Structure formats: structure tokens, C-alpha cells
Amino acid sequence: MAERKPPIYEDVVGSRNPHYITGTQRFYIDIRYSKHCYLHHHNFAELSFFFEGAGVETVNGFSHRLVPGTVSFVLPHQMHIIKGDSDRHLIKFCCMFDIQLLTDLVEDRWFSQKVYGVGTNTPSYAYFDEEEQARVKDVFTHLLEEYRQFDRPGRLQLIRTKLNEALLLFLRKSLSANADADSPAPVVGDKTRLLWPLLQYVQTHCGEKLNLKELADRFYTSVPYMSRFFKLHVGMGFVEYVHRLRIERAASMLLNTDMTVHDIAFDVGFDNSRTFSRVFREVKGKTATEYRLLALNKHGSELEEEIIR
Secondary structure, three states: OOOOOEEEEOOOOOOOOOOEEOOOEEEEEEEEEEOOOOEEEOOEEEEEEEEEEEEEEOOOOEEEOOHHHHHEEEOOOOOOEEEEEEOOOOOOEEEOOOEEEEEEEEEEEEEHHHHHEHHHHOHHHHHHHHHHHHHHHHHHHHHHHHHHHHOOOHHHHHHHHHHHHHHHHHHHHHHHHHHOOOOOHHHHHHHHHHHHHHHHHHHHHHHOOOHHHHHHOOOOOOHHHHHHHHHHOOOOOOOHHHHHHHHHHHHHHHOOOOOHHHHHHHHOOOOOHHHHHHHHHHOOOOOOOHHHHHHHHHHHHHHHHHHEE
């Protein structure tokens, strides 16, 4: 079996040249073939619409089929990999951007909660039927057109509008099975403005040493306030949230690399492998080794079935 490499960190949006639309914030979109990629993560968000081919995408250890009409959304630093079916090349719109470009994240608490819950509380993908795909493809087509026209007045505003529309269509579809999908958005106060930069910082630095004192100092609040804020607006305590982020990344690395459990534990941010093992079992219901073996056995069975067919 070929050696599986550790996850790669990328910090380049699109091609090698930087793509800035506000001077500091990046945005890029293209149409590309996506047959196979390596396990990687990056410091920008990625929104994709697959309209030809088939394959499998894995985001933070959770896999889903890619078929025409699939939209997937990957938050900054979520580990992901795509494996296309050998006989059906994947073609997609690929939109990569700094998440600050989403204009309503600061004002709209519902929107920010749902966006930062993707991959943790809600799926990273949604399937659109043939009738719905026409609207989704139209949004991505307009995004690509505006991106290519550098001298159009209002270009930035229209890109932001279409980007928000694309993501809201994705969220609406992915949340359609949830009981709270149609619940009214909570009233937003000034204090919720802290939410999206806080979550962005935690997601970006969850592989490092993090504690409430550091977050409180960085965001100019007290430790008790930060603790209450996390439980109220994130729905879980700070430690639990960080542990979940780390375990999901660890699960992806267990499935897609040959790194030892010990090395993965330290790579995702745990101080010792004993704590990692305990938390992994609490979150996944099995040890890291069992998780990896079960996945390998399942993959082997699927290969045998494919050979028989």
C-alpha cells in the first residue's frame, strides 16, 4: 500500500498570484477538474459546486459522495481530500475566499452560527435536484463573470451579494432536515459581534495551546464573560468545542495518513496522548486505533466487492 502523507497546509488562494478584491481580503473562483487531491487544509474558506462526474470528498473525517448537484463548503483549516471515480472526472466551480467577505456574519447571529457550525453541527455538503441546480449554477456563473471583469462598477458589492446568496442556498438545503431550520433568527445585540472573529481565531489556532485567559485578553473581556459567551452563543463550553475541532481533524488524519496515533495527538494540539485517547473515545465512541482499523476494514471490503463486480 502506498504511503499516505501527512496533511499539507496551503495558504495560496487560486493560482500562485494573490487575488485580492479589497486590498487585504482574498477572493478567487474558477472551473476545474478535480480527479484527486491530497489531504490538506488552508486559511481560507472553499465553496464548490460539482456539476459533472462523481467521487468522494472527506472533510474532517466525514465522507460523502460527490455527484452532479453537490455543493460542499469547507471552513478555514478543516482538513479535506477528494478522490474522484476513475471513470467519471469531477468538474466543479471552485470558489475560495477569506470568510470576512461574508457581509452578514457580524450582524446576523443565525447566519454566523450556521456558517461556523458547518462540519461540526451540520453537514459539509448538500445535494440539489435538477430543478434547483439551475439556480445554483446561475449564481456561480455570475460570480465567475464578475470576478473576471476587473473594471465593472460595483464589482466587489455584487461579488459579496452573490457569495452570500450561494452560501445561503447551501445552508438552507443542508439544514432542511433539521427541526430548527425554520425557527426565527434570534435578536442580535452588539455583544454578538464578537462571535465570528472569536470562532475564526479558535478554528485557526485550535492546534496550538489555547485557553480562556488568552482569549479573554485577546478580545478584551474577562474569563467568566468569555466562558458564558461561549456556552450561550456556541452551544457548548470552550474546552468541548476545541476538543471537537481537534478530534475531527485527528479522525481525518487517521483515515488519510500513516502517522502514528501518538504523533497525531500532538499534531492536532493535545499535550499528551493519554488525554487525546480519552477525548477521542468520548467523541467517537471508540479508540483512535479501533477507528482507524474499522475504516481500513470497511475500505478493504468495499474494494473486494468492487473486484467481484
